Amino acid sequence: PWLGLFGIMDKKRVSTTTLISRACISKTYAYQFINGERLPGRDIVIRMAFAMKLNIDKWKWTRKPADFMISEDKIEIITNPHTDLWQRTYYHFRNDNAPVLQMETDDKFFSFTVKTRFQCKCRFDQCGIVMYLDSENWLKASIEYENDRFQHLGSVVTNNGYSDWATTEIDTNIKSMWYRFSRREDDYCIECSEDGMIFKQMRVCHVWKGNDTIRFGIYACSPEDSSFKATFTNMKITECKWLAHDGQQPDSR
Numbered sequence: 001p002w003l004g005l006f007g008i009m010d011k012k013r014v015s016t017t018t019l020i021s022r023a024c025i026s027k028t029y030a031y032q033f034i035n036g037e038r039l040p041g042r043d044i045v046i047r048m049a050f051a052m053k054l055n056i057d058k059w060k061w062t063r064k065p066a067d068f069m070i071s072e073d074k075i076e077i078i079t080n081p082h083t084d085l086w087q088r089t090y091y092h093f094r095n096d097n098a099p100v101l102q103m104e105t106d107d108k109f110f111s112f113t114v115k116t117r118f119q120c121k122c123r124f125d126q127c128g129i130v131m132y133l134d135s136e137n138w139l140k141a142s143i144e145y146e147n148d149r150f151q152h153l154g155s156v157v158t159n160n161g162y163s164d165w166a167t168t169e170i171d172t173n174i175k176s177m178w179y180r181f182s183r184r185e186d187d188y189c190i191e192c193s194e195d196g197m198i199f200k201q202m203r204v205c206h207v208w209k210g211n212d213t214i215r216f217g218i219y220a221c222s223p224e225d226s227s228f229k230a231t232f233t234n235m236k237i238t239e240c241k242w243l244a245h246d247g248q249q250p251d252s253r
Helices: 004-014 014-022 025-036 042-053
Strands: 061-064 067-070 074-078 085-088 095-098 100-105 110-118 126-134 137-145 150-159 162-169 176-184 187-193 200-206 214-221 229-237
Touching: 004 110, 074 214, 085 150, 085 162, 100 126, 110 126, 110 137, 110 214, 126 176, 137 176, 137 187, 137 200, 214 229
Parallel strands: none
Antiparallel strands: 061 100, 067 074, 074 229, 085 095, 100 214, 110 176, 110 229, 126 137, 126 214, 137 150, 150 162, 176 187, 187 200
């Protein structure tokens, strides 16, 4: 069955190099089975199958930005001033105009990873991962610029029209961050990494409307009078990296 993946590559216009990168396979190993010198293991076939799902042509905009660039291995967004995502809590306003680029899935167990690079310069400038279902139900994770001393690494979960915000202060000189978004049915885990290797948990949450088909991807925005370039690379979909809990068993339903 793995041979069929290469036929699908042509239909989806995914190059061998891109597939290898997304599936995190060494070039030497990959070309050995591409050239028929060895058979890939089951885990490699699974990784390649997940990698094929990351077809940028299938991603859809919610509020397309005025200036952006999409290539095979990189997405750039130039933010517009006064764009944001927030609902009601504390600030008592509703902002729902940030550009969001997402794909749709009904898979109940997977992880999505992306690397972000940015040159934020104004308060609240931000870019990161997002699961935007509708204006009142979504989550996001990003770094929000604050000042020349610190910025906020954090996440927002919005259920039924009310947002929360969980943050920690980090050095303002950090200009790159990896994120990993994982789904286990209607529960979600957000992690971050400075090197793309060691991920640290930011948040575990439940999304009330996230129990069926969902949309997830990337976003960037500038809530105040600002604009900056956000760059997204190293995007991949894998088997769920958020493992099932191995301690106390669930309550009976």
